Amino acid sequence: MQHPHTSIHARRRRTAFALCLLPLLLTLTPPLPDARAAHAAEAAQKEQRQQPPPPAQDDHAHHRPKPAPERFLRTVASYTPPDVMLVGMNGEKVALASALGGDEPIMLQFIFTTCPTICPVMSATFAAAQDRLAAGSEKVRMISISIDPEQDTPPRLREYARKFKAGSRWLFLTGEADDIAAVRKSFDAYGNNKMRHEPLTFLRLSPTAPWVRLDGLMSATQLLAEYKRLNAK
Numbered sequence: 014m015q016h017p018h019t020s021i022h023a024r025r026r027r028t029a030f031a032l033c034l035l036p037l038l039l040t041l042t043p044p045l046p047d048a049r050a051a052h053a054a055e056a057a058q059k060e061q062r063q064q065p066p067p068p069a070q071d072d073h074a075h076h077r078p079k080p081a082p083e084r085f086l087r088t089v090a091s092y093t094p095p096d097v098m099l100v101g102m103n104g105e106k107v108a109l110a111s112a113l114g115g116d117e118p119i120m121l122q123f124i125f126t127t128c129p130t131i132c133p134v135m136s137a138t139f140a141a142a143q144d145r146l147a148a149g150s151e152k153v154r155m156i157s158i159s160i161d162p163e164q165d166t167p168p169r170l171r172e173y174a175r176k177f178k179a180g181s182r183w184l185f186l187t188g189e190a191d192d193i194a195a196v197r198k199s200f201d202a203y204g205n206n207k208m209r210h211e212p213l214t215f216l217r218l219s220p221t222a223p224w225v226r227l228d229g230l231m232s233a234t235q236l237l238a239e240y241k242r243l244n245a246k
Contacts, residue, residue, distance in 0.1 A: 084229050084230070084231075085212075085214075085227045085228055085229030085230065085231045085235070086227070086228040086229055087225065087226070087227055087228075087239065088225075088226045088228070089223050089224070089225055089226070090201070090223065090224055090226050091223050091224065092199055092200050092201070092215075092224050093199060094109055094110070094113060094196060094199045094200070095109065095192070095195045095196060095199055096108070096109065096110055097109050097188065097192040097195060097196065098188070098192070099112070099158070099186040099187065099188035099192060099193075099196075100167060100186065100187050100188050101167065101170075101184065101185065101186060102167050102170035102171045102174055102184075102185040102186075102187075103167060103171070104167045107184070107186055109186075109196060112154075112156055112184060112186065113156075113217075113220070114220065115154070115220075116219055116220070117152050117153065117154045118151075118152075118153045118154070118216070118217065118218050118219070118240065118243070119153070119154050119155075119156060119215075119216070119217045120139065120142070120153060120154070120155045120156070120214065120215070120216055120236070120240070121155075121156045121157075121158070121200075121214070121215040121216075121217075122135050122136075122139065122156070122157050122158070122213065122214050122215070123157075123158050123159075123160050123197060123200075123202055123210065123213060124136060124157050124158070124159065124160070125159050125160050125161035125164070125165055125207055126159065126161070126164070126165050126169050126170065126172070126173040127161065127164060128207075128208075131210075131212045131230060134212070134230055135212055135214065135230070136157065136173075136177050137177065138214075138230075138231060138232060138233050138236055139155055139157065139177070139183065139233075139236075140177040140178060140179070141232075141233035142155075142233040142236050142237055142240075143155060143179070143180055143182070143183055145233065145237060146237070147180065147182075152182075153182065153240070154182055154184065155179075155182060155183040155184065156183075156184045156186065157183070157184070157185050157186070158186045158187075158193065158196060158197075159185070159186065159187040159193065160193060160197060160207055160210060161207050162187045162188055162189065162190050162193050163190065165187045166187070167187065170185040170186075170187060171185075173185065200213075200215060200224075201226075211228060212228070212229055212230050213226065213227070213228055214226075214227040214231070214236065215227070216239060216240060216243060218243045218244070222243070225239065225243065227239060
């Protein structure tokens, strides 16, 4: 017959042993999943599988210049350019009245060759428009007048023209500072600071037609759309 004290001590030892094993068993036994949590996890995995894969990363994307914003204001105005003598990129004398004369449509911009911001964008628009007009056999005269005549000598204008692959129908003009200022004022495009000049493009269908003033940067497609708009009238 077992002694009652012995039985009590044995039960106490077994209980203590079980209590010691309880934390270990809890760590080894995963908790039962909550039904709602399991359902949410399954739905999330299903949604992830249905999503399209992310686009491939372009390692050179951050090196590309951002395109210029294509926003401009269109107005119609009448201008009376002064009768001044300017200088072409080959050193020849060019009367402004002659450059703007004739029955051909005209596109005109004011630029300068050392401009680091808007001028390259404007000239690139002219270059792209030039190629499309030539492909369609359109007879349009393009004129770029420098607003920095002290720096923009004929050799610099020639270099700038080569950079944008200007054709024979694209004129680059410079001249005396007072004459250039008079031309800019006649087109309401004058400013004392060349670095803050406005991105302006002027269109005219014929000498008897009004000028269309496009204030802002634009793409070649938008420029040609404005030109076609004039032809449609």
